[in-house]
Amino acid sequence: MATHPHAWAAIAIALALALAAVLWRQARPAPPGGEVRLSRMGETAVIQPVHPPARAPRMQATPVSDPLLAPGLRHTLEMLLLEAGEAGDPPQLKQRIAALVGAHFPAGLTARALALAERYVDYRVALGQLNAPQDPDDPQALRHALRARDATRLRYFDIAEYDALFAREDETERHALARMEAALASGLDPEQRRLALQAADALLPTQKRAEYSAITEHLAAAEQTAAFDARNADPAIRHAVRSARWGEAAAQALAALDREEQHWQQRLAQYSQALAQPGRDGAALQLRQQLFSAQEQPRIDAALALRLMAAEAATE
Known part of the structure; x- marks a missing residue:
């Protein structure tokens, strides 16, 4: 083929x-x-x-x-x-x-x-x-x-x-x-697998190795945040786990991102409710301008679509 x-x-x-x-x-x-x-x-x-x-x-x-x-x-x-x-x-x-x-x-x-x-x-x-x-x-x-x-x-x-x-x-x-x-690879114990992965990383030049490490850390942080969100973990638990793994500064930065995301979702919910009101298109448009910055405007419709898909998946 x-x-x-x-x-x-x-x-x-x-x-x-x-x-x-x-x-x-x-x-x-x-x-x-x-x-x-x-x-x-x-x-x-x-x-x-x-x-x-x-x-x-x-x-x-x-x-x-x-x-x-x-x-x-x-x-x-x-x-x-x-x-x-x-x-x-x-x-x-x-x-x-x-x-x-x-x-x-x-x-x-x-x-x-x-x-x-x-x-x-x-x-x-x-x-x-x-x-x-x-x-x-x-x-x-x-x-x-x-x-x-x-x-x-x-x-x-x-x-x-x-x-x-x-x-x-x-x-x-x-x-x-x-x-x-x-x-x-099958048949490797945890230590053997760690060494094999370490040997694979050695194939990269030093600069690329650092870039790769940064990428994996970002992915790990994103996965951890998704897990926190799934079980609605409170800020104290999030901070304790994050600071233990990445340090205090990173934990604070991730907490700030959590707050930004929460604020974003709250605004989306408010706007979505306004859209659901019949005959209030003008009011919904005005609210959209009030709630979201010019940089955020292009993201709104896609974000609402994702919220709808998630809600439908949750009811299945």
């Missing part, structure tokens, strides 16, 4: 969720979905670029001698594809790219950049022909699929190009898979 390129982003999500910490950006250096999607409509391949990240990640810690392979290269290619728009087939997309490449690369690099961009399109198409792992929760199946994907990349890019485009991602993937394997 061939896999559309954007399906690799779903595999990345499965891996990240299994680790509950690492966001593996496989399809592009941004939230999943950035690969050109290749679908079949009759006999026509429709290539649709999806929005790239708002900013490019720093892909290499040290300067590169080749100006084409500078940090942000992959992001620039994604922007080029986005600007080219939808195309009926790869050749048509390449024609559009040829007319746009000069706006994304300096004059002295346009010929090489165009050749690279054309191979990037071909790589995207080839990526869509690969088979997805049958079980995205199986580390070995994921490792096998990644090997096939990496081999495909090496068909279209030399080592220097590969490093510029994918090296940062590869570090995260190796770490994610190692942690996944350690977490799921």
Whole structure:
């Protein structure tokens, strides 16, 4: 079964969720979905670029001698594809790219950049022909699929190009898979599992290790807060548990977030009640302006929808 390129982003999500910490950006250096999607409509391949990240990640810690392979290269290619728009087939997309490449690369690099961009399109198409792992929760199946994907990349890019485009991602993937394997390995006692996870973390550079640790701490705090909320824990209990784990300053900061969230939910409830009153649309709109700041306004409707879904789930 061939896999559309954007399906690799779903595999990345499965891996990240299994680790509950690492966001593996496989399809592009941004939230999943950035690969050109290749679908079949009759006999026509429709290539649709999806929005790239708002900013490019720093892909290499040290300067590169080749100006084409500078940090942000992959992001620039994604922007080029986005600007080219939808195309009926790869050749048509390449024609559009040829007319746009000069706006994304300096004059002295346009010929090489165009050749690279054309191979990037071909790589995207080839990526869509690969088979997805049958079980995205199986580390070995994921490792096998990644090997096939990496081999495909090496068909279209030399080592220097590969490093510029994918090296940062590869570090995260190796770490994610190692942690996944350690977490799921059978026959390990708690100490052996701790050492295996520690060895997996050692695969990351020091700076990334610190970033990963911060991510996991944030996730742990969020999970703990959700558990507190589920059992309606009082502020004293929350403070005692949090300060014991993260320290007094963090406990106070989390308590402030609790108060902000409680205030937000109270305002949502008040506004929701006003909306439920028939014939008072004008009053509800006025209340909305009074209760919520301009920054909060875009969040209101989605928050009300979530409240409704939670209420319906609670009654089932």
